[in-house]
Amino acid sequence: MAQIEPKTAPNSRIVAKDRRRQQLIKATINCIAKRGIAGTTMADVTQDADLSLGIVNLHFQSKDKLFEETLLYLSDEYETFCANALKKAGHTAAEKLTALAELDFSPKVCDRKKLAVWFAFWGEAKSRPTYLQICAENDRKYNDVVAKLCEDLVVDGGYTDIRPQAFAIGLAALTNGLWLDLLMTPNEINRNMARDISFDYLAVIFPNHFNKSNRREN
Amino acid sequence: MAQIEPKTAPNSRIVAKDRRRQQLIKATINCIAKRGIAGTTMADVTQDADLSLGIVNLHFQSKDKLFEETLLYLSDEYETFCANALKKAGHTAAEKLTALAELDFSPKVCDRKKLAVWFAFWGEAKSRPTYLQICAENDRKYNDVVAKLCEDLVVDGGYTDIRPQAFAIGLAALTNGLWLDLLMTPNEINRNMARDISFDYLAVIFPNHFNKSNRREN
DNA sequence: GAATAATGAATGAGCATTCATTCATTATTC
DNA sequence: GAATAATGAATGAATGCTCATTCATTATTC
Numbered sequence: 001m002a003q004i005e006p007k008t009a010p011n012s013r014i015v016a017k018d019r020r021r022q023q024l025i026k027a028t029i030n031c032i033a034k035r036g037i038a039g040t041t042m043a044d045v046t047q048d049a050d051l052s053l054g055i056v057n058l059h060f061q062s063k064d065k066l067f068e069e070t071l072l073y074l075s076d077e078y079e080t081f082c083a084n085a086l087k088k089a090g091h092t093a094a095e096k097l098t099a100l101a102e103l104d105f106s107p108k109v110c111d112r113k114k115l116a117v118w119f120a121f122w123g124e125a126k127s128r129p130t131y132l133q134i135c136a137e138n139d140r141k142y143n144d145v146v147a148k149l150c151e152d153l154v155v156d157g158g159y160t161d162i163r164p165q166a167f168a169i170g171l172a173a174l175t176n177g178l179w180l181d182l183l184m185t186p187n188e189i190n191r192n193m194a195r196d197i198s199f200d201y202l203a204v205i206f207p208n209h210f211n212k213s214n215r216r217e218n
Numbered sequence: 219m220a221q222i223e224p225k226t227a228p229n230s231r232i233v234a235k236d237r238r239r240q241q242l243i244k245a246t247i248n249c250i251a252k253r254g255i256a257g258t259t260m261a262d263v264t265q266d267a268d269l270s271l272g273i274v275n276l277h278f279q280s281k282d283k284l285f286e287e288t289l290l291y292l293s294d295e296y297e298t299f300c301a302n303a304l305k306k307a308g309h310t311a312a313e314k315l316t317a318l319a320e321l322d323f324s325p326k327v328c329d330r331k332k333l334a335v336w337f338a339f340w341g342e343a344k345s346r347p348t349y350l351q352i353c354a355e356n357d358r359k360y361n362d363v364v365a366k367l368c369e370d371l372v373v374d375g376g377y378t379d380i381r382p383q384a385f386a387i388g389l390a391a392l393t394n395g396l397w398l399d400l401l402m403t404p405n406e407i408n409r410n411m412a413r414d415i416s417f418d419y420l421a422v423i424f425p426n427h428f429n430k431s432n433r434r435e436n
Numbered sequence: 437g438a439a440t441a442a443t444g445a446a447t448g449a450g451c452a453t454t455c456a457t458t459c460a461t462t463a464t465t466c
Numbered sequence: 467g468a469a470t471a472a473t474g475a476a477t478g479a480a481t482g483c484t485c486a487t488t489c490a491t492t493a494t495t496c
Contacts, residue, residue: 231439231440231441234441235441238441238442269442269443270442270443270444271443271444271445272442272443272444273441273442273443276441276442276443277441
């Protein structure tokens with residue numbers, strides 16, 4: 001006889017499940033920032049989340065999957081931040097590029113906890129194809145966006161000798177490198193200094209669109 | 219009664235010991251590149267070195283110490299490379315800066331195995347004060363050298379609006395970021411492209427001393 | 437033959453994962 | 467709509483495996 005109903009879970013349960021998963025992912029971010037990937041145990045994560053030991057395996061099957069989902073969560077979050085920043089920004093390429101650069105040194109992206117987790121994953125990526133693939137995809141997306149904006153600036157500003165792909169790679173590299181400095185030597189550099197260095201880079205490459213900052217905030 | 223002799227080990231033994239330690243450190247580099255920090259075990263390292271399981275504890279006391287010594291080994295090696303590059307280079311600041319930038323994208327510094335190990339340590343540094351301290355010290359040394367060279371260029375080229383400290387931080391950041399790209403997306407960027415991006419950066423900042431490359435090697 | 441280096445089986449701590457059980461929520465029946 | 471059944475989320479003690487470290491033994495060097 002036919003099944004009476006396809007029987008889908010009630011909405012409230014689905015929402016609760018998602019909340020739980022996110023709660024565990026946030027605990028994982030805390031733990032990786034505090035103890036590193038090598039040092040975080042299931043007990044650490046579940047304690048940070050104020051839940052019981054078995055809960056991760058219930059929601060993510062394994063520690064590996066939890067970590068993978070954490071990396072995906074961070075990737076999605078960053079992508080959303082970018083999309084929102086671009087939406088809010090003015091319609092010119094220069095305004096959009098400014099918005100992205102500001103975002104990269106804003107507190108919601110550029111705090112030591114999150115940076116630590118990014119670098120923890122990057123540090124393991126060479127030996128973890130799954131991480132590598134996710135990170136490569138993140139790179140590609142960011143580069144495509146920036147390269148497009150660069151093309152517009154080149155047309156608009158009449159620049160010669162600028163290769164958009166190379167520029168995009170360079171800007172992303174500079175940003176990542178500055179993040180590393182913020183992570184390693186927070187006493188010698190802060191978000192504002194890093195942002196200024198980034199904008200100075202834009203200014204020397206696109207002098208018709210950006211000015212050297214000369215800001216010296218602390 | 220007096221000790222018969224201060225009893226120093228014969229020279230050949232000291233040398234042998236050092237060789238063994240270096241052999242184990244090199245095996246550690248191989249393993250971290252292949253399996254990551256979280257994934258390398260004592261068994262992995264000793265097998266890679268074709269030695270017995272207990273040998274690391276004999277020579278380094280613990281796994282932690284082995285890893286720390288590995289980071290110190292890489293740091294010393296890089297410092298030596300820099301010193302040699304500076305010695306070989308011509309006497310002008312521009313030549314010295316060129317030598318350093320070439321070094322950073324030369325095969326002996328910039329191969330994926332070593333880069334993977336650097337990033338593995340950077341990724342764990344936030345949660346490991348010892349790593350953090352060593353890395354911060356590396357940063358400081360490099361920045362001091364580059365900032366000094368920048369000061370000379372500023373005087374020589376009559377540049378205004380260049381802050382040597384900020385420039386040094388920016389150059390190091392760009393290099394580290396390009397290394398990350400080489401590690402993550404080796405199909406989309408190679409050493410030569412990375413070097414060109416780096417030299418283009420020098421060219422836009424010190425136009426009287428460096429030319430835009432326009433090289434497009436593969 | 438003393439001193440030192442190297443081996444690898446044995447040990448046990450630490451940890452991911454399992455699963456029987458409890459508990460709260462949702463569905464069904466009368 | 468009260469009573470009962472079914473679902474599935476959550477717990478945490480128990481399990482068993484992985485791995486760093488130890489150390490008695492063997493090999494090598496001086």
